[in-house]
Amino acid sequence: MSAFKYYKLSEYAQDMDSANLSAGQHPGSDPVITGISYDSRNISPGSLFVCKGRHFKREYLLKAIERGAAAYTGEDDLRVDLPLLQVRNVREAMPILAQRFYNHPEREVEIIGITGTKGKSTTACYLREILNLWQSAAGNKEIAFISTIETYDGVERFASHLTTPEAVELYLRLHNARSSGIKYMVMEVSSQGLKYNRLDGIDFSAVVFLNISEDHISDIEHSDFSDYFNSKLRIFRHTSRAVLDLDQPEIFDIRQAALENDNSGSYYSRQDRTADIFASNIMKSELGYNFDVAMPDGVFPFEIETPGQFNIDNALAAISLARLLGCPLKYMQQGLKQARTAGRMELFATKDSKILALVDYAHNKLSFEKLFETASLDFPGYRQVIIFGCPGSKGISRRHDLGTAAGRLADYIYLTEEDPRYEDVVTISKEVGRYIEAAGGSYEIIADRKEAIRTAFERAGEKTLLLIVGKGAETTQMRGDNYEEVQSDVSITEELVAEYDRLNP
Secondary structure (H helix, E strand, C coil): CCCCCCEEHHHHHHHHHHCCCECCCCCCCCCEECEEECCHHHCCCCEEEECCCCCCCHHHHHHHHHCCCCEEEECCCCCCCCCEEEECCHHHHHHHHHHHHCCCHHHCCEEEEEECCCCHHHHHHHHHHHHHHHHHHCCCCCCEEECCCEEECCCCEEECCCCCCCHHHHHHHHHHHHHCCCCEEEEECCHHHHHCCCCCCCCECEEEECCCCCCCECCCCECCHHHHHHHHHHHHHHECEEEEECCCCCHHHHHHHHHHCCCEEEEEECCCCCCCEEEEEEEECCCCEEEEEEECCEEEEEEECCCCCHHHHHHHHHHHHHHHCCCCHHHHHHHHHHCCCCCCCEEEECCCCCEEEEEECCCCHHHHHHHHHHHHHHCCCCEEEEEECCCCCCCCHHHHHHHHHHHHHCCEEEECCCCCECCCHHHHHHHHHHHHHHCCCCEEECCCHHHHHHHHHHHCCCCEEEEEECCCCCCEEEECCEEEECCCHHHHHHHHHHHHHHHCC
């Protein structure tokens, strides 16, 4: 384990010179840097403050100075009495700065990356369960984990807001994992993380590219699908071992990108028997699915206790990654059987089974299509009522995509709040509603999310399936720039089911 060492500002400047990122000379003062952050609230005396982001304000730097910042770095000279490390591209600079500050923790932790439009969190949770069983049996520490749901690095455990954190935070998590003696880190990898250099300097032990469909298209994310897809494909620059799904419509382009980056490929499938990992004999069970998996060394039984046949794909991805890491079969089988993913395809039922509620994180075109497919296959004869919203300021294309899908496939729709930021919930919902009506659907708007779920529950007739989607187990709503605490969809649903059962013994 590497000892922690502090460096002078001039040594960071040398790194910027070597990377051809220097954009000016810093003043003669050469402080020792004892911290690094882009958030002025996290600055302590001796820190290097990073000025970044389209909404950056000079007042953030002034607050950092008040808190004791020793220097600042960014693309602009903000004319303050503080040493400046000026760079051409602050996003490219951040990973390099973080690598020096934390003394390259990425070299001492095996990192596994998971990307795709849908299924990242579930696949990550499946793999976490498998690897934790394996590591526990060997007397090793719990693995580190970065996902949309939760972050754990051996020192801290907390609910996540970003799928892939900024580079400065990512290297902190790796530093904590290394310091804690953790061998593996499993992390979700977002298109934004790849596009904006958050993963620079990271070499993954293995990655999986799950799937691709339109999402995250807006003025502040990706300009179009091509930009989104190409950003995702950048993951192959960070590894030499890629796991791919042969059943994906875009497999030719995905495989080509992997090969162009000298990746060795491992393939899984539910349709192509030539795959390295192939699922067959799929049978619905009470809680999920039983299936056989053909591998190079035999055919073995597996079980997942999660609704949705698409989760078999996620299980195959986790199996493929675990095999590449050398994990024994028994931990794969046991891990998949007992794995649970909070707020992902969580099924709740009243005792009389008149009302079923499926809480899921579905929030884009592909996940909506898979959700309704599962609803029809797994719960035939149930009326399908969906409760969802669309976010403010980002993912603008979802308003069309989700509205159209819900209007075409749901029996009734409640539109509600989902991270509105600075937009009005009703205004967002009315826009979604136009696409619902164009697709032949019926809806109403109830801005308060808890009230929308309660209303849907109270109005549900016999044999109704409530699809409560978009937030899962999250306990915040993003209003303005703030994450405000709210009751999660999972918790609300548990309360409503318990209340119904008390009133209908």
